Amino acid sequence: MQVKDKIAAQIKLAVEAAMNDGALKFSDALPEVALEVPPKKEFGDFATNFAMQTAKIFRASPRKIAEEIKSRISSDLFERIEIAGAGFMNFYLRNDVIYRELKTIYDAGENFGNLPNKGNVTIQIEYVSANPTGLLHVGHGRGAAAGSAIVNIMRAAGYNVESEYYINDAGNQMDKLAKSVNARYLELLGQEINFPEDGYQGADIIDTTRRIISRHGDKYLNLPADERIKILGELAYADKMLELQKDLENFGVEFDVWFSERTLHPDKINAAIEVLKSNGGVYEQDGALWLASSKYGDDKDRVVIRENGEPTYLAADIAYHKNKFERGFGELINLWGADHHGYVARVKAAMTMLGYDADKLKIIFLQMVSLFRSGEAVKMSKRAGTAIPMRELMEEVGTDAARYFFLMRSTDSQLDFDLDLAKSQSADNPVYYIQYAHARICSIFRQTKEAGLTIEGAPNFSLMNSTSEIDLINKIFEYPDEIEKAAAEYSPQRIARYVYDLASTFSAFYRDCRILGVEKDLAVARLALLKITKHTIEHALGLLGVSAPERM
RNA sequence: GUGCUCGUAGUCGAGUGGAUAAGACGUCGGUCUCCGACACCGAAGAGCGCGGGUUCAAAUCCCGCCGAGCACACCA
Known part of the structure; x- marks a missing residue:
């Protein structure tokens, strides 16, 4: 307690x-x-x-x-x-209360920061869910960083969490991918082509096509166009998924479940529509089937089945969220790009009409990311000709800086990402500053070890009573509460800020309190405090997905 | 036009009703015979877009206005 x-x-x-x-x-x-x-x-x-x-x-x-x-x-x-x-x-x-509390933390060792389990409901977090039709760009990167950090934080706070990626592998986008790759395929094999007008222009499509040719050669060249497009589409899908998973893995992001939209077509979609038909949630008009979402807070009604009989994206999303509710999660969290906010009302309306508690569905919005280099906004990738791919950012600034910068602002404020700052090795760069503090503690441990100073038995914490010592102790006491709040508010930036503050509090301690050269019991107590500090920095950075190097 | 989000020092930003509004950058002034100066310390600078209201108490809640972003497809 x-x-x-x-x-x-x-x-x-x-x-x-x-x-x-x-x-x-x-x-x-x-x-x-x-x-x-x-x-x-x-x-x-x-x-x-x-x-x-x-x-x-x-x-x-x-x-x-x-x-x-x-x-x-x-x-x-x-x-x-x-x-x-x-x-x-x-x-x-009373001071001895503080020292007793500190001892409890010291004894907890590696477990400090892992809060007691909060019971058996499971919370699902769905994030990234980018279409497998191109490379992840920096906007997805922010979602990936935020989502995985929220998962880590909620787990540390004692919640059971399951992460999920929804693969939009059905519908128009996939058709566009297939047609684009088909065109590049013919082109690379020496044919004259007309590139589809609404096709994907990015260089990554050519890369994908090259990989397909290097594995399968030109054996699809003489197939009927329909057949060829279908096969190439599937090969491209597989290739894109692989690339996407590679980028996520390099960025330290893992998912428990990969959910394919295709598994919803057509049965689960039809089943959802049937329920809505039976309770008046949908109606026919102008040859299409409409969701009566305006009854539940939406601006207007929305088409779920088009005139041509094809379900809309919304239809699949209704079936998907119905499926999530059926899986019995205590809470459903979605991370969406802010440009989707108009979408909330219709999905929630549909859930209400299906008889679910729409309040269990929480949508977190991620505002836009803008990259800046030398004070200038960087809009397009020179190489890819599209939005800046994640992998280019990671190559330039590294995973640690990318993750921390994505997480240091609240998800609902726009993010200006300063590439120069992210790369700089100075105290101006918060990631660097925090990691430096950690490395400095490690350096102290190396030196004290060499000097033969080690912690044996229970340290006498009550020897530490200066302002800098008490400040550092109190800052460490705040950590569990910070995790609790960050989890409740889905706010990774709270942890980002906390660990920065902790590094700064440590710096004051370092300035005022020496370890080598003071009386042994005091040195041991301080060393023990540093052990806790080091662990806390490491733990907090871990929640953010940022490494804590021992040397820099 | 309608809806959503936002508006805090020169700049970036914390703050989800409470005690003199964090912190950082920038500016100014200091600090290495000392466990990492790849660092540290100090100072000046805002009363929270504007105007009303609710409350013992408002940057936080409500209303209006101004300004910015986003969304308003039988695309995803």
């Missing part, structure tokens, strides 16, 4: 006692006791605004409520409790 929870429990007991005494009169449901680390050190180690929040409920002034609570707390946790401002309660912990 964290100190925070212990304090909250103390407050609850005191409130109950005050109510039993008649000092506080209950008139409504009480809010949770929210404890926070105050903005200023003078306000104690923890603070709560509980008395202010309950002023109305108890019909008493916040300060009086705080007094009643305070007088009924008897605990050896606190050195003192103060009532400040409009009714804040500030808790000052």
